[in-house]
Amino acid sequence: MLNKKYINFLSLLLMSHRKKHIAISFISVVVIFIMASVLFISSSIQKDINNTLSNQADITLQKYKAGKVLNTPNAWIDEFLQIKGVSNAQGRVYGMHYYEPAGNYFMIVGVDVFDTQIVKTLQSLTNTLNIKEFLKKDNMIIGSGVKKHFDEYAYYDYYSFRPPDRSIQKVFIYDTFSKESDIVSNDMIIMDIDLARKILGVEEGYVTDIILEIPNPLELEIIKTKLIISHFDMRIIKKEDIKKYYKNLFNYKGGVFLIFYTVVLITFLLILYQRYSMIAYVDSKEIAILRSVGWRIESVLWLKVSENLLVAIFAYLSGIIVAYFYVYILDAPLLRDIFLGYSNLTQDVSFSPNIDLAILSILFLVFVIPFVIAIIIPVWRVSIIEPSELMR
Amino acid sequence: MIQLKKVSKIFTSNTTDFFQALHEIDLLIEDGEFLVLKGISGSGKSTLLSIIAGMMKPTSGFVMVDGENIASLSDYHISSYRNSKVGFITQSFHLLDELSVEDNITVPLIITDLSNKQVNQQLLRVMKLCNISHKAKQKVSTLSGGEKQRTIIARALINEPKIIICDEPTANLDYHNSINFIEIVTQLKELNKTIIIATHDPIFDKLEVVDKVVHISDGSLE
Numbered sequence: 328m329l330n331k332k333y334i335n336f337l338s339l340l341l342m343s344h345r346k347k348h349i350a351i352s353f354i355s356v357v358v359i360f361i362m363a364s365v366l367f368i369s370s371s372i373q374k375d376i377n378n379t380l381s382n383q384a385d386i387t388l389q390k391y392k393a394g395k396v397l398n399t400p401n402a403w404i405d406e407f408l409q410i411k412g413v414s415n416a417q418g419r420v421y422g423m424h425y426y427e428p429a430g431n432y433f434m435i436v437g438v439d440v441f442d443t444q445i446v447k448t449l450q451s452l453t454n455t456l457n458i459k460e461f462l463k464k465d466n467m468i469i470g471s472g473v474k475k476h477f478d479e480y481a482y483y484d485y486y487s488f489r490p491p492d493r494s495i496q497k498v499f500i501y502d503t504f505s506k507e508s509d510i511v512s513n514d515m516i517i518m519d520i521d522l523a524r525k526i527l528g529v530e531e532g533y534v535t536d537i538i539l540e541i542p543n544p545l546e547l548e549i550i551k552t553k554l555i556i557s558h559f560d561m562r563i564i565k566k567e568d569i570k571k572y573y574k575n576l577f578n579y580k581g582g583v584f585l586i587f588y589t590v591v592l593i594t595f596l597l598i599l600y601q602r603y604s605m606i607a608y609v610d611s612k613e614i615a616i617l618r619s620v621g622w623r624i625e626s627v628l629w630l631k632v633s634e635n636l637l638v639a640i641f642a643y644l645s646g647i648i649v650a651y652f653y654v655y656i657l658d659a660p661l662l663r664d665i666f667l668g669y670s671n672l673t674q675d676v677s678f679s680p681n682i683d684l685a686i687l688s689i690l691f692l693v694f695v696i697p698f699v700i701a702i703i704i705p706v707w708r709v710s711i712i713e714p715s716e717l718m719r
Numbered sequence: 720m721i722q723l724k725k726v727s728k729i730f731t732s733n734t735t736d737f738f739q740a741l742h743e744i745d746l747l748i749e750d751g752e753f754l755v756l757k758g759i760s761g762s763g764k765s766t767l768l769s770i771i772a773g774m775m776k777p778t779s780g781f782v783m784v785d786g787e788n789i790a791s792l793s794d795y796h797i798s799s800y801r802n803s804k805v806g807f808i809t810q811s812f813h814l815l816d817e818l819s820v821e822d823n824i825t826v827p828l829i830i831t832d833l834s835n836k837q838v839n840q841q842l843l844r845v846m847k848l849c850n851i852s853h854k855a856k857q858k859v860s861t862l863s864g865g866e867k868q869r870t871i872i873a874r875a876l877i878n879e880p881k882i883i884i885c886d887e888p889t890a891n892l893d894y895h896n897s898i899n900f901i902e903i904v905t906q907l908k909e910l911n912k913t914i915i916i917a918t919h920d921p922i923f924d925k926l927e928v929v930d931k932v933v934h935i936s937d938g939s940l941e
Contacts, residue, residue: 622802
C-alpha cells in the first residue's frame with residue numbers, strides 16, 4: 328500500500344492536521360530533549376571520569392585514627408616498595424584551600440616534578456612542563472574553574488595564599504588546564520611538593536597520603552591484605568572504589584532524572600490517550616469517510632500509525648538534535664550544575680561528545696512505541712464501529 | 720441483482736431497551752434498475768440503504784448481492800464490496816474539508832492497485848460527468864452546497880460501482896442543484912447502473928427514469 332498515491336494522501340493529511348501535530352510535536356520534542364540531554368551529559372561524564380580515573384594510582388593509602396585522616400609518615404613509602412607486586416610508591420601532598428572571595432574550596436596538589444608520576448595525567452603534565460622554568464619561582468598550574476574565580480577578582484598573574492604559619496605566600500599562575508581535558512581538574516591547583524607542604528602546613532617527613540602502582544590487577548587483593556596486616560591504622564582506597572563512587576553518584580543523579588522523565592512521559596501519554604479517546608469530530612468524520620468508501624480497519628490503522636509515526640520520529644530526531652546542541656555546543660546550562668554539583672566549584676568543563684547508540688535506540692523505543700499505541704487504541708475503537716453509525 | 724430476504728434490524732441501547740428499525744424486509748432489485756424508496760423520517764429508509772451498502776449488518780435475514788450474502792462477510796470482504804461495487808451518496812456533506820476536490824474524489828482509489836495514470840483518467844472522467852472539473856484544485860471547505868454534493872457524487876462514482884445508493888441526496892440542495900443531480904443520475908441509469916434513492920423529495924415522483932417506487936413505513940414495506 329506504500330505507493331505514491333498513499334504517500335501523497337499521507338502528506339496531505341499531515342498538512343491538514345498540522346495544528347494538532349505541531350502542538351503534540353512541541354511537547355514531544357521537550358520530553359525527548361530532557362531525556363536525551365540527561366543521557367548525553369551522563370554518558371559524557373562517565374566517559375571523562377573513566378578516562379581520568381584510569382590514569383589514577385591503583386591504590387591510595389591514608390593514615391587513619393579515630394575516624395580521622397592524619398598525615399602519613401614518609402617512611403612508609405620505602406616499606407611499601409618492599410612488597411612484591413608494588414612497582415612504585417609515592418607520597419602526595421594535597422589539601423583544600425578555602426578561597427574566601429568566592430566562598431569555595433580549591434584542591435592543592437603538590438607534585439615532585441623530578442619523579443616519575445604514578446598518576447598518568449600528572450606524568451603527561453610534567454612531561455610537557457619546562458621544569459627549570461616552572462621551578463624558577465613559586466608557580467602553579469590551575470584548573471579552569473580556579474582560573475575563572477581568580478579572574479573575577481583580578482588575580483591574573485598570581486595569588487597570595489595564607490599558610491597556617493600566618494605568612495603570605497605569593498604563587499604565580501604558570502598555566503591553566505584545558506577545559507576539555509579533565510573534569511576532575513576543574514578545582515585543582517598543581518604546584519611543587521615543597522611549596523604545597525608549606526601552604527598546607529604538612530610537616531617534613533609526612534605526606535597527606537601514599538599512592539601505589541600495581542601493574543598486575545590480580546595481585547591487588549593480595550597486596551591489600553598485606554597492607555592491612557602491616558598497618559591496621561590505614562585506610563586503603565582502590566581505584567575501582569573511586570570509580571564506583573563516581574558511578575554511583577552519577578547513576579543516582581541519572582536515576583532521579585529517569586524517574587522524573589518517566590513521570591513526564593506517562594503524563595504525556597495519558598494526555599495523548601485521553602485526547603484521542605475523546606476523539607474529535609474531525610477525526611471520527613475522517614475515519615467514517617474512509618470506512619464508508621471501502622477502507623478496511625487495518626488500512627485506517629496503518630494510515631494513522633504512519634501519520635503519527637512520522638510525527639513521533641520528527642519529534643524524536645528534533646529532540647535529539649536540540650539536546651546535542653544544548654549539551655555539546657552550549658555545555659548544558661542549568662543541567663550541568665545539577666550533574667556536576669559534586670565539586671565545590673561551578674564546573675566550567677566542556678562535555679566531550681559521546682553518543683551511545685544503544686541508549687538512543689532504547690529511548691526511541693520507549694518514546695515512539697507508547698506514543699503510537701496511545702493513539703492507535705482510540706483510533707481502533709472508532710474504526711471498528713459500523714460506518715453507518717460513524718456517519719451519523 | 721440485489722435480493723433482501725426477511726431482513727430485520729434491531730438497535731439495542733441496553734438489554735431491555737431496543738428499537739426495531741426494519742421488520743423482515745423482502746425486496747428484489749434487478750441490475751440496472753432505478754428504485755426510489757419513499758417514506759417519512761424515521762421510517763427505516765436510511766437503515767435499509769446502509770444495509771444494502773454494506774455499512775451496517777442486519778440483525779437477521781439475508782442480503783444477497785450477485786448471489787453472495789453480504790450480511791455475513793468479514794470486515795475485509797465487506798470493505799472490498801463497499802470499495803468496488805457501491806457508490807454511496809449521502810445528504811450530509813461527508814468530505815475531508817481541508818483537502819481539495821480532486822483529493823477528496825480519489826480517496827477510494829488510494830487503497831486500490833490502480834496506477835497514478837489510471838487514477839487520473841478516472842478522476843477526469845467523473846469530474847467531467849459531475850461538472851466539477853473547474854473546482855478540482857479548490858479546497859472543499861470553500862465550495863457551495865451544490866458543488867460539495869457534486870464532489871460526493873464524483874467520489875461515489877470514481878471506482879465505477881455497479882450500485883449507486885443515495886440517501887436523501889437533494890435534502891440540502893436548492894431546486895437548480897436538485898435538477899443537476901437528476902441529470903447526473905439519469906446519465907448513470909443510461910450506463911446501466913443500479914440506482915437506489917431514498918427520498919421524500921417530490922421531484923422524483925414523476926421521473927421517467929425511475930423503474931420502481933417502494934414505500935416504507937415503520938420499518939416495513941408497503
